[in-house]
Amino acid sequence: MTRFALPLVAGLLCCTALTNAAFAAKDLVVGVPDNLTTLDPADVNDTLSQSATRTMLQGLFAFDKEMKLIPQLAESFTVNDTATEYTYKLRKGVTFHDGTPFNAQAVKINFDRLSNPANKLKRQSLLAMLAETVVVDDTTITLKLAQPFGALNNNLAHPGAMIHSPKALETYGKEIGRHPVGTGPFKFVSWQADTMVATKNTNYWKPGLPKVDSVTFRSVPENGSRIAMLQTNEAQFVYPLPSEMVPMVEKNPALSIINAPSIIARYVAMNTMKKPFNDVRVRQALNYAIDKNAWTKIVYRGFAGPLPSPLPPKLGFHVPQAEQYTVDLAKAKALLAEAGYPNGFEAEMFGRNNTNFIRGMQFVQQQLSQIGVKITVTPLEAGVETARVWGVEKPEDATVQMQYGGWSASTGDADWGLRPLLWGKGFPPKFFNVAYYKNETVDAAIETGIATADTAKRAEAYRVAQEQIWKDAPWLFLGVENLLAAQVKNLTGLNQVADGGLQIEEADIQ
């Protein structure tokens, strides 16, 4: 035993020394579930990598912690009536981490890069409508669009439209994703297999920020290990926190839980082109058969909220609907009988094969069995789902009857919450309208909403669309997930936004 004691004591001392040093230097470690994919936001589609790039890069606009649009590298803007020409005044005196100045030319280089299909960037669609970028002067830039687009500022607030240093783009070329250079509060240091480190940008344009000296993203896939890191103070913030671990974290006086509504809508899309779901009464009946409160409790242990409209409450232009589908089995049965299915029917439901989805599908299965609707639950692996659901070329070839799914509109705007999912011209494989839902009123409203930048006109269009969709019930409206994360109590200022992204700029360790 004595022989082991020495190295152990040495190890302990060493650990303590390290932890003390960590406190002195204010190093923030964030424990996350997956590996980062790349640090070029224009070529990224996962929230996690976007959060990491947000510590280093910035866009003309951004979202605050309430997901409200705020100017970041832009100071102000003007737009013409038809939403085809936007002019931005840029912030002065901002420099990139490599010392090059941030100016209109830098913005032009970035936007031209993103919008050019030849560059094959995953986020090209954010600026696909861009016809021309004109540098007016050093701090003014005009974007001319090929067609009207009213939500452009939202697209520019998306991490995909953040601005790289033009010098870095030139130097690193294809390797830019491993050498991000931006204007943000932190400077890139290193990124090995599962650890990314960024250090304080001492020349940051916002005075007094950032408060921590470095930020590290560490990928720890196992939930239990991630919480253990928090308990040992190897990490100060971890997400996601599985709902079953909430009681355990609550018991620890040094830790606290972040529990906030997200913009992730959960629903079951029903194929409105095929029997029996082509009858609106059937779809409404199914909505009346489901107890949404029970769904919240059973699938999310209460860590979820209602979906009182096709758009989640935290998304722009959300209008809660007056008449909710509160559970009413008698009404559901009556509607089914009226539609010619007095004894119910059988149907198949697709969905992803993770625990949460399977639990949710089984819940819906049980609920619908109360009105005689027998559901076969078919969990699909991601690739299989792609082939069977999203890649189907013609609506008549679609085998999907019901699809348990969800959506998070990454631009924070109503357009991206409706157009990909419920627009009559958005059937797979073009977009994700797996309900194969087509309604003229809704189509017109969605098209009007995107063709103007006038907020009042857009609000009206999306109000009409939500109302019609709610009535037509192409989905079983289930609810909105909460975001659950855990942190040490002495960490402040780290926000998880409703889209799941992290804002670390103002983080501080007391």
Next chain:
Amino acid sequence: MLKYLVGRIAGIIPVLLVISVFVFGFVHLLPGDPARLVAGSDASPSDIALVRQDLGLDQPLWVQYGRFLSNAVQGEFGRSMKTKRKVSEEIGSRFLPTLYLTGAAMAWATLAGLLIGVASATKRGRWPDHVGMFVAVSGIAFPSFWLGLLMIDLFSVQLRWLPTSGYGTWQHFVMPSLTLGLGVAAVMARFTRSAFIDIAREDYVRTARAKGVPSRLVVWKHTLRNAMIPIITMVGLQFGFLLGGSIVVETVFSWPGLGRLLVDSVSYRDYTVIQAEILLFSLEFILINLLVDVLYALANPEIRYS
């Protein structure tokens, strides 16, 4: 022997060629469109088309195979579809952590397994045998993710002796190598025990004992040396499996290894990484088999290769 070795090494090439066809075929038979998966769940159709073109997936299959093969011959496996990083870098950054962890786990597990196995065999039916086999069977039966989490809770959260997870110092090796090695040690113990008991029944062992050779010599020289052949085979097999990375241990201890990379790549349909990784695993197995064959000759001089 040298001639034999050269022949065996030359033989690797056609084997790898056949494997490459299978790997390529298998990967492309997986359902699902990588372009769509790579582009992400809310990508627009034009984004997906761009990705497909970028990945060369719009080309006919034989063109894709040809390019894969000609690049592979030059040791170039293209770029990961997911991270756009070079596949060689992607795999390279995880190869050493996997190798080290495998080495650490195999080293203690082989030694422990061997000792427990020999102890059990020589004291057959008595308490060392019962204890040894109880430990071995428990080791095989104990789920490694559970063991890993228990160790994290004890050594990291309660006692604060070791870091919870990650890769870096020697402390990071302790828990993952214990977790990874436990199953191997258990298998080795069981295997050594039965091989040892088989050999102990042989005439020459009985003769040695009859003519008064000291028991220690009978055990460690006459019996163990002859029992080495199946044991070496087993060590080789286990080593090969572990080099493929362990998804469970890598996940629990967030170890940057090859196992998680492979699983991630499959669920992402990251063709280039899957192909390169499976080729690497095949090559590792072939080389280990070769090494095992050479070790046979060292253990038993009667085995000659020509």
